[in-house]
Structure formats: structure tokens, C-alpha cells
Amino acid sequence: MIFSKKKEIVTPYSVEECGSCKAISKRKFKEGDYIFKNTDSCSSCKGQLSIVKIFGEVLKV
Numbered sequence: 001m002i003f004s005k006k007k008e009i010v011t012p013y014s015v016e017e018c019g020s021c022k023a024i025s026k027r028k029f030k031e032g033d034y035i036f037k038n039t040d041s042c043s044s045c046k047g048q049l050s051i052v053k054i055f056g057e058v059l060k061v
């Protein structure tokens with residue numbers, strides 16, 4: 001469970017990949033995100049973006 005660490009703030013991110021041009025973009029995790037979920041369309045080629053990875057980034061306080 002990535003949110004349970006003590007004295008660290010973990011910000012979750014989602015990584016989206018375009019199914020057509022394979023462009024990868026990272027954005028903040030949104031409620032309801034899950035791996036392989038289809039999200040927006042690609043800003044460069046209008047292909048289908050889907051989430052390929054969700055990870056937490058630890059912020060040092």
C-alpha cells in the first residue's frame with residue numbers, strides 16, 4: 001500500500017501512452033484511474049491514450 005508510509009507525502013501519478021504514436025505522458029492521478037483505462041485522445045495524432053502505469057512519487061518534506 002503506497003499511501004501508508006510515515007512522514008512522507010506520496011503523490012500518485014498516472015502514465016498514459018498513445019496507442020498510435022506511442023507518445024508517453026505523465027499526469028497527476030485522477031480518481032477512477034486504473035491500468036489500461038482508455039482516457040483522452042492524443043494531442044498530436046488523435047490516437048487513443050490509455051493508462052500504462054500508475055506510481056507514487058515521494059515528496060521530501
Ligand SMILES: [Zn+2]
Pocket residue numbers: 018019020021022023042043044045046047
Ligand atoms: Zn499519438
